[in-house]
Amino acid sequence: AKIIFVDHDGTKHEVEASVGSNVMQAAVDNNIEGIDGDCGGMCACATCHVTVDPEWFAKTGARSENEESMLTFLPEIAETARLGCQIEITDELDGLVVHLPIEQF
């Protein structure tokens, strides 16, 4: 599936991610700046924080309770904030657009 990462300055990075992987992994595999994935996708570091494009938010599914509590540690989050490692890549998400928060650069 195609995932599009948009930098804080509007630069778009288009990457190919395999179904079953997740948004954090796709970013790390493609050296996308702004996503570190320090905990390796354990929902424990919040360095994979992204803001999902509103048009796509419903398709990415619901936040888990763990994810919800990790997000509360961040200084400021958008309504469509998610942890990248908790968004599993599915065929439905082909073309997904996520924005990278400026604080992570």
Ligand code: FES
């Ligand atoms: Fe650590 Fe997602 S990679 S919370």
